[in-house]
Amino acid sequence: MHLRFADLNDPGCKECLELAEHASHAVDFQKTGTPVKFQDIPRLKKQPKPDFLSREGRDPTGENFYNSKKLLGHLFRRVPLEHWTPDEWDGVDSPSNGEVIEHALRGVGLYGLGLPALERPLEELHKEMQYLLDEYCDQLTAIGRVHTLSRNKDIPVSEAELVSGTLMANWSDHHRRREAVNAMNLQVSINFRLVMPEPCLILSRHMNSSVLCGLKCE
């Protein structure tokens, strides 16, 4: 409210000073025992707000907002907004473009580095990794379902959102959004550790030991 009055008039205007006084009284409530009367607080009812106060997902150029002439308005409008969306995946081919990656890996010269050739893994290792993948997918799906914004709880948050640590949906409550993203990130990082545990072998005198930690070391 203070920002709105200050934007319409001036930070030293009568309403702003009144608000500051009421805020001061409210802070002293525990000492004085006298609450602030809400009806005494100056308000702006049904008037458009300055555009920099538009919340996420709202159109700041709509009729409920006006272009603020103050510095905050200028700064707000200077933030570039690009509505870019990637090409939609066809849903048929593998989305990872694995052949390109494999080709690039073969070009590294693994043999010269003393690394093994890129062949089909031995059956036992293949089975182990398949088990690990299944476990990882189950955990990730469970996390995705917990954080879904859909009414249907069987539709999880997308894998890309989980891994990148962001939610694309519009939330009006920033605080709740931040809490949700933090909780999601924590759970995903725990799941990552299932695949990539802490360094288990520290040998190196030549390199950082974290480089040596491998996938699911025994």
Next chain:
Amino acid sequence: MRVREADHQQDEDEDDTLDDYDYDEEDFYRENRLITEHFKRAWAAWYVAEETLREYPASYGPQSFGFIALGRMLELIKAAKQLL
């Protein structure tokens, strides 16, 4: 007498140098084996993720699993390069 002592000292120094060299070489091979072993595992993980994606392109999880494995492989390639 002094010459003998000096020779003896020189032999000891050479032994120490040889021990250091053996230790370094042993260490190098041990680290190399370790990197190779981890690389095999990371490659197997990526391989399995790709297999799943080819069969079920819309499946939930293999993409990020493959990314983690790929990241590990790249780290290990870097480590192998540093070792040389």
